[in-house]
Amino acid sequence: MAQADHPPNGAAEASVVFDLVLAGDRVLVDGAFAPAEVAVRDGRIARVAGPGAAFRAAHRVRLTDDEVLIPGLVDTHVHVNEPGRTDWEGFETATRAAAAGGVTTIVDMPLNSIPSTTSVAALAVKRVRATGRVFVDVGFWGGIVPGNEAELVPLAEAGVFGFKCFLVDSGVPEFPPVPAEAMERAMAVLAGAHPDSLVIVHAEDAAVIDAAPHPHSRDYADFLASRPDAAEATAITAVIDAARRTGARAHLLHLSSAASLDAIARARADGVRLTVETCPHYLALTAEEVPAGAAAFKCCPPIRGAANRDALWGALEAGVIDTVVSDHSPAPAAVKFAGDGDFAVAWGGIASLQLGLPVVWTEARRRGIRLERVVEWMSGAPARLVGLAGKGAIAEGADADLAILAPDEAFTVDAATLQQRHPITPYDGRELVGAVRATYLAGREVDGSVARGRLLRAARSEGGPGDVA
Known part of the structure; x- marks a missing residue:
């Protein structure tokens, strides 16, 4: 684990400039690992310099030889389920x-909580519970x-x-498709009023699924056959067509099927404002390995075959898929x-936020x-997706949100x-x-006992990103 040291009291304390300095031989800056020192003041990265900068600070952390420093991850697809299903x-x-x-940083999905976040009043309830x-x-x-529709603006x-919708049953009655x-x-309403607002879509077609066994x-x-590739392909075509006609920003959630990758690439080449995410379970697991009755593997859309998994990796490397997020749904x-x-x-959702x-x-x-x-797929790209300019990078002026990884x-x-909550x-x-050994939020290590997180607003709102709601 990284070694911490503290300056002695007295004259050294009087010369303190920064709140925290982290130094290591492998610090991720501008897309590459290099030796660096990162100095933090008032929750932000104040200076990034090469080794030997000798910044003065109240607290210094030196990474060990087997550790790297990376920006904190940004997970834009998390089901927290509070209020209403806090027991989940x-x-x-x-x-x-x-x-x-x-x-x-996480962005909480509007459903599985009661009330769902479909009105300003419901958003206020959720913010109160999170505070x-x-x-x-x-x-x-x-x-x-x-x-x-009148609540969107x-x-x-x-x-x-942004705004989530389902084109198929969501699994909870409070959030119908x-x-x-x-x-x-x-999309048309939002493209006219707030052109940069995202419409994020659970893209499975209800008619195709209804017709499946x-x-x-x-x-x-048998479960895989009940959620065929065609359900995603049909729904994705509908999303692309709607985004093309309205000019709205559309985002495809949890892409599991590689069958639509060519259509996605063509739409983007045509200028459709379309982004795509996939999830760890689609990149790591395969249908062939799921044991009988192993409901922990159930999610919608489903984990598909090994060849499909390989195609998703290829799309990530090619830039057709933009981000990797958890879809944590416990x-x-x-x-x-x-x-x-x-x-x-069985409930269809995979819990993997920590992993x-x-x-x-x-x-x-x-x-x-x-x-x-x-x-980049799990930090920088999702931060850009939702307009969090101070997240996703180790750079001067950014939030001092960092992780030490072995x-x-x-x-x-x-x-x-x-x-x-549930194991x-x-x-x-x-x-x-890849073991996470420490996480820093706004320059302070998260110890799980003091809740220092902030509630964020999108940049188009009156306050701006990072402001307390």
Whole structure:
């Protein structure tokens, strides 16, 4: 672990300039690892310099030879579930898990909480519940549901980072899906009022899924057949067409199917304002390895085959997929394992907020992909996606949100030791590499006891990113 030292009292204290200095031989600056010292004042990175800068500080941390310093990760797809389903997760446990995994900013999804974030009043309720309970910085998505079109512009002006909709049943009654026509109307409203606002879409087509077989079964192949590639392809076409016609910014959530990669690439080449994310489970897991009745692996859209996984990695490297985020969607055991391994009954969501970085890095390293690229996909790119200019980089003026990572340290996942509320994960017992040894938020180490996280507003709102809601 990095070694800390403190200057003696007296004259040395009187000469203190910076609050914190972190120094190491591998610090990620401008896309490359190099020796550097990072000086922090008032929660921001004040100076970045080469070794030997000898900055004076109240507190110094020297990284050990096996450690690297990276910007804190930005996870724009997290289901916190509070209020209403706090027994599923909650702000305290979710943000502790985030910090333990090197994540310093999350953006909370509008559903699974009650009320869902589909009105300004509901957003206010969520902010009240989050105040004083978050260990990392937290922003919020709004939602698009039938009948709330008049709430979209007020929610945008209240600081949400964009708007989520489903084109298929969401799994919870408080957040019903919308038809493609309603999604397009919402895009048009937002493109006119707030052109940079994002419409983020769970892109699976309800008609295709309804027509697929849905047997009660412990066989994962049966579940996979119930959520075919065609469901994603049909819905993605609808999103692309609506974004093309309205000029809105559209974002495809949790892409699992490689079948639409060519269509996505063509749309982007045509100037459609389209971005795409995928998730650690689609990059690390395969349908072939899911045991019978192993509901911890169930998510929607589903984990697909090994060849599909390889194609997703290729799309990441080619820039067709922009970001990697967790889609952390936990549930209690009684819900997650409902039906005793019947995939048709079990809750569809994977809890992996704390493990995202080592999961992706383990697979990336196996493929010869550099850590610098992984950090870009999980930190810099998602920060840019939602307009958080002070996040996602070790640079002067940026927030001092940092993580110390031992990229070669191997460990075996023990679900019982994770900070999330329920010890359920498909990675239990899996060997990974890349241990997060410390996380800093605004220049202070997150210890899990004092909740110093801020509630963030999108830049178009009155306050601006980083302001307390």
